[in-house]
Amino acid sequence: MKQAPLSVYAKLVCVALFWGGTFIAGRIVSTEIPHMIAAAGRFLVACVFLLLLAWRVEGGLPKLSRQQLQATFGLGATGIFLYNICFLAALERMPAGRSALFVSLSPIVTALSMAILFRERLGAIKWLGIAIAFLGAAVVITRGDLFSVVHDISSSMGAGELFMLGAVGSWTAYTILGKHALKGLSPIAATTYASLWGLALLCMGAVNQLPLLDTSKLTWQVVSAIVFLGIFGTVIGFVWYYEGVKAIGPARTAVFNNLVPVFGVTLSSLMLKEPVLISMIVGGLLVIAGVSLTNRSTSND
Numbered sequence: 001m002k003q004a005p006l007s008v009y010a011k012l013v014c015v016a017l018f019w020g021g022t023f024i025a026g027r028i029v030s031t032e033i034p035h036m037i038a039a040a041g042r043f044l045v046a047c048v049f050l051l052l053l054a055w056r057v058e059g060g061l062p063k064l065s066r067q068q069l070q071a072t073f074g075l076g077a078t079g080i081f082l083y084n085i086c087f088l089a090a091l092e093r094m095p096a097g098r099s100a101l102f103v104s105l106s107p108i109v110t111a112l113s114m115a116i117l118f119r120e121r122l123g124a125i126k127w128l129g130i131a132i133a134f135l136g137a138a139v140v141i142t143r144g145d146l147f148s149v150v151h152d153i154s155s156s157m158g159a160g161e162l163f164m165l166g167a168v169g170s171w172t173a174y175t176i177l178g179k180h181a182l183k184g185l186s187p188i189a190a191t192t193y194a195s196l197w198g199l200a201l202l203c204m205g206a207v208n209q210l211p212l213l214d215t216s217k218l219t220w221q222v223v224s225a226i227v228f229l230g231i232f233g234t235v236i237g238f239v240w241y242y243e244g245v246k247a248i249g250p251a252r253t254a255v256f257n258n259l260v261p262v263f264g265v266t267l268s269s270l271m272l273k274e275p276v277l278i279s280m281i282v283g284g285l286l287v288i289a290g291v292s293l294t295n296r297s298t299s300n301d
Contacts, residue, residue, distance in 0.1 A: 080198020
């Protein structure tokens with residue numbers, strides 16, 4: 001097998017850095033302007049660049065069949081609209097570092113959902129990985145006090161945590177739809193159509209939030225964060241990630257996703273001065289170990 005160039009691996013590390021950075025950018029934006037407006041701004045920027053990319057690489061967007069129309073709408077409604085509402089609502093209420101650790105559960109929730117909905121087999125190693133990841137998540141959620149949930153779950157699970165779980169669920173639905181509902185569409189076309197649907201839904205909500213917008217809050221930091229979310233967190237991250245999938249395969253590429261919470265926690269500490277708790281380190285390592293074990297098992301099936 002031909003060895004992939006080092007630039008592919010460097011790009012995948014950068015993708016993890018960009019996606020880790022979305023939690024810091026999201027935290028900056030979510031505390032200053034209404035969520036629908038912020039998310040609509042992100043995908044307005046993303047859609048412009050995705051359309052240019054689709055035109056340059058594939059000569060434009062293909063005409064959709066009825067099934068593809070429904071599928072891309074589902075992708076836009078789950079992975080763009082619902083995910084970003086939950087993502088920004090969570091970041092308004094909880095630290096960026098903790099949020100990044102929550103999202104790392106997405107592959108585990110996806111594996112469980114596939115087993116329930118499509119009866120995909122989960123072997124012993126996968127179940128072990130899932131158990132380890134959920135134990136790590138419990139450590140993060142409870143800040144290391146696992147027994148507190150028994151007495152009072154509200155002491156650990158606030159609105160921010162619930163919104164973050166909603167984001168994980170939305171991304172799981174997006175992933176499953178992307179695997180099973182799309183036929184004959186390239187990744188660029190599918191993502192562009194999903195982003196356009198998501199943007200349309202977000203714009204409808206953003207119109208209702210316009211009276212709540214304080215234009216003095218549109219500082220260069222907020223605008224830069226929205227641009228970062230749109231270009232680096234969406235377009236460049238997507239393109240480079242799929243370059244990795246093409247060069248080294250989906251299983252090996254997915255390993256780099258484990259760097260996202262690492263970068264998220266590190267950047268939140270450096271840029272937002274958020275504390276890094278021992279429970280976050282221990283829980284985060286358990287989640288990463290569990291996800292790695294599950295992914296390794298999946299690639300060997």
